[in-house]
Amino acid sequence: MTEPSIKLPARAEALLSELPLFEPDFDAQFAAIQAALARAPEPGDAALDVLAVPDLAAVTGEPGPSSSVRASSGSLAELARRSVSKSEADTHGVLQELRVSTAHYRRPDQQMVERVRAAGKSATQTPLPGEEEEAPRASGVALRAKPDDAHTPPAQRSARSRQWALAAGGALALAAGAALLLRGGESTTFAPVAPAPEVEQPLSAAQRDEPQHASLPQAPANAQGELAVSPESLAEAPAPARTPRAPAGGAQAARPRTAVAQGPARAPSGASSIVLDEERSVPPAPNTSPEAAVDEPPLAPAHATTADMPLQPSAGAVSAALGGVRPRAQACLAGHSGAATAVVTFASNGTVARVSATGPAAACIQEALSKARIQPFARDTFSATTTIRPP
Amino acid sequence: LPERTDRDLVEAARGGDAEAFGLLVRRHQRRVYRLAVHLLKSGAEAEDVTQETFVRAYGALDRFDGRSEPFTWIYRICVNLSLNTLRSRKTRRATSPDDPRIEGLLIDTHPADGSPVRTSTDRQLGQALLESIDQLSDTLRTTLVLVCIDGLSHAEAGEVLGCPEGTIAWRVHEARKKLRGMLALRGFNDDDVEGRE
Numbered sequence: 031m032t033e034p035s036i037k038l039p040a041r042a043e044a045l046l047s048e049l050p051l052f053e054p055d056f057d058a059q060f061a062a063i064q065a066a067l068a069r070a071p072e073p074g075d076a077a078l079d080v081l082a083v084p085d086l087a088a089v090t091g092e093p094g095p096s097s098s099v100r101a102s103s104g105s106l107a108e109l110a111r112r113s114v115s116k117s118e119a120d121t122h123g124v125l126q127e128l129r130v131s132t133a134h135y136r137r138p139d140q141q142m143v144e145r146v147r148a149a150g151k152s153a154t155q156t157p158l159p160g161e162e163e164e165a166p167r168a169s170g171v172a173l174r175a176k177p178d179d180a181h182t183p184p185a186q187r188s189a190r191s192r193q194w195a196l197a198a199g200g201a202l203a204l205a206a207g208a209a210l211l212l213r214g215g216e217s218t219t220f221a222p223v224a225p226a227p228e229v230e231q232p233l234s235a236a237q238r239d240e241p242q243h244a245s246l247p248q249a250p251a252n253a254q255g256e257l258a259v260s261p262e263s264l265a266e267a268p269a270p271a272r273t274p275r276a277p278a279g280g281a282q283a284a285r286p287r288t289a290v291a292q293g294p295a296r297a298p299s300g301a302s303s304i305v306l307d308e309e310r311s312v313p314p315a316p317n318t319s320p321e322a323a324v325d326e327p328p329l330a331p332a333h334a335t336t337a338d339m340p341l342q343p344s345a346g347a348v349s350a351a352l353g354g355v356r357p358r359a360q361a362c363l364a365g366h367s368g369a370a371t372a373v374v375t376f377a378s379n380g381t382v383a384r385v386s387a388t389g390p391a392a393a394c395i396q397e398a399l400s401k402a403r404i405q406p407f408a409r410d411t412f413s414a415t416t417t418i419r420p421p
Numbered sequence: 422l423p424e425r426t427d428r429d430l431v432e433a434a435r436g437g438d439a440e441a442f443g444l445l446v447r448r449h450q451r452r453v454y455r456l457a458v459h460l461l462k463s464g465a466e467a468e469d470v471t472q473e474t475f476v477r478a479y480g481a482l483d484r485f486d487g488r489s490e491p492f493t494w495i496y497r498i499c500v501n502l503s504l505n506t507l508r509s510r511k512t513r514r515a516t517s518p519d520d521p522r523i524e525g526l527l528i529d530t531h532p533a534d535g536s537p538v539r540t541s542t543d544r545q546l547g548q549a550l551l552e553s554i555d556q557l558s559d560t561l562r563t564t565l566v567l568v569c570i571d572g573l574s575h576a577e578a579g580e581v582l583g584c585p586e587g588t589i590a591w592r593v594h595e596a597r598k599k600l601r602g603m604l605a606l607r608g609f610n611d612d613d614v615e616g617r618e
Contacts, residue, residue, distance in 0.1 A: 036594055036597040036598050036601060037597070037601075038550075038597065038600055038601050038604065039546075039601075039604065039609055039610070041542075041543060041546055042546055042550050042600075042604055042609060045543065045546060045547050045550055046550065046569050046570060047569065047570065047572070049459075049522060049525070049547070049550075049551070049570055050522075050525030050526060050547075051455055051458060051521050051522055051525040052464070052521040052522075052524035052525045053451070053454070053521070053525075054454070054464065054468055054521075056450055056451060056454075059450065059454070059468060059471065059472065060443075060446060060447060060450060062472055063446055063450070063471075063472050063475050063476070064443060064446075066472055066475075066476050067439070067442070067475070067476060067479050078481065078484065079501070080477050080481075080497075080498045080501040080502055080505075081481055081484055081494075081497065081498065081501075082501065083497075083582065083583030083584075084497065084500045084501050084504055084563070084581075084582055084583065085501075085504065086504070086559055086560040086563060086582065087558070087559070087560055088560070089558065089560050089561060089591075089592060089595060091591075091595075092588055092591055092592065093585075093587050093588055093591050
């Protein structure tokens with residue numbers, strides 16, 4: 031036996047190597063073993079799980095195989111050779127050996143973990159195998175050596191991988207959608223614009239000066255009155271005049287795929303709507319980035335009604351109008367903790383035709399928001415969704 | 422006739438020589454039982470595991486590939502069966518009513534120098550030592566039993582447990598460190614310790 035680096039008290043050291051045992055009658059035991067062997071199956075029929083490497087949890091700080099000479103059973107090459115040379119019945123034992131032999135690759139290096147922690151970052155949110163002092167089943171070895179895992183068919187494991195990949199992809203898509211929405215005007219989201227009325231109306235002077243815009247699809251106007259135009263909608267743009275009103279279902283189908291910023295109540299069919307957030311108003315700069323433009327839904331062609339009447343109110347105008355009545359609406363929420371959401375529908379004369387509020391003090395908020403006024407516009411109605419939070 | 426080695430006996434048993442396997446059982450029966458007792462702390466369970474170890478070994482003779490010594494191969498079977506028994510227990514009991522180690526301490530007829538005082542002290546020390554060993558984790562306890570109690574080399578223990586010698590050495594060091602601390606807590610200070618790290 032190798033000379034120990036740490037010695038116990040001398041008597042304890044002596045006792046350790048000669049611990050007395052009350053021993054049974056080994057002759058009787060031998061007879062029992064012989065009798066059991068007589069009933070035992072022939073060699074080669076034994077269950078092989080007991081031949082595998084004992085399933086013992088690694089101890090915190092334990093050195094890996096690289097620190098010393100590997101035991102012969104730890105040779106990966108040998109294990110691989112055995113895995114192909116043995117019969118199917120031996121697979122479980124070989125798999126278990128492989129898992130234990132490669133456990134150190136899956137085990138986080140203690141020094142690395144400490145270094146990451148020192149840098150103020152958590153290496154992982156899940157408990158690490160070495161975090162608890164000698165936790166009986168804390169190591170990756172013990173956890174991964176569960177028989178259930180060993181018998182999981184490859185098809186099932188790959189299905190799990192696909193599920194993870196799908197989940198990750200979905201999360202990425204949501205994040206990308208949210209980022210585009212934010213970039214496209216902070217939290218202001220434009221719902222698809224319904225087509226203009228069938229009435230043929232004269233172009234404004236400005237539009238006459240810029241005839242190419244007359245054939246462009248209508249993009250939501252921002253505070254500066256500029257348009258965000260997508261190349262797809264350019265290609266699909268119908269003739270500016272005599273465009274039939276799209277059916278309600280068409281407008282519905284053309285809603286943005288990302289429902290993140292959708293308000294609780296939908297704007298009436300055939301009407302324009304805009305979603306405003308209390309804290310985030312209209313973006314100061316026009317949004318004409320290609321990515322954002324491509325993400326916009328197909329838009330109806332622009333129509334001007336009269337020279338001094340816009341087709342629909344600008345986002346800035348709606349924001350300003352709602353901002354004027356917001357303090358009063360917020361006052362309704364005094365003493366409440368939750369926010370309320372309201373859909374304000376403006377009539378073409380600029381007055382509020384309808385307010386639909388959900389949340390606390392809905393009636394009071396409806397009353398307050400109904401005082402909003404905007405400049406008259408050509409469309410029948412225009413809806414905006416806004417969130418009111420307590421003062 | 423020269424004594425047949427374990428490998429010879431295994432080869433003969435493979436060929437159907439039941440007597441050869443019986444010799445192998447006789448040769449290692451006691452050590453296997455002692456190993457099982459230290460892992461299980463129960464005489465009855467240790468006897469069952471000992472018997473089952475040889476039955477399993479006999480059934481798996483064809484699987485013995487000769488890369489290790491037969492006794493380390495048998496030891497591995499014993500360790501696995503002992504661990505299975507430990508894990509099948511509903512509760513992890515601290516003491517066993519039929520712990521042959523405690524009985525061995527009580528009937529030990531070889532006190533250090535024959536003086537009653539010394540014998541009593543040794544019993545207390547032995548009991549403290551056993552309790553300390555039992556508080557170690559399965560991993561450290563198994564390694565300590567194989568190396569320090571049963572006297573296997575690090576390489577042999579590595580073959581049994583399927584890990585490198587360095588890991589065995591580290592575990593023994595760690596187990597000893599813990600044992601020394603636990604003994605000190607029980608009043609068995611290392612005033613007579615011969616060497617320190």
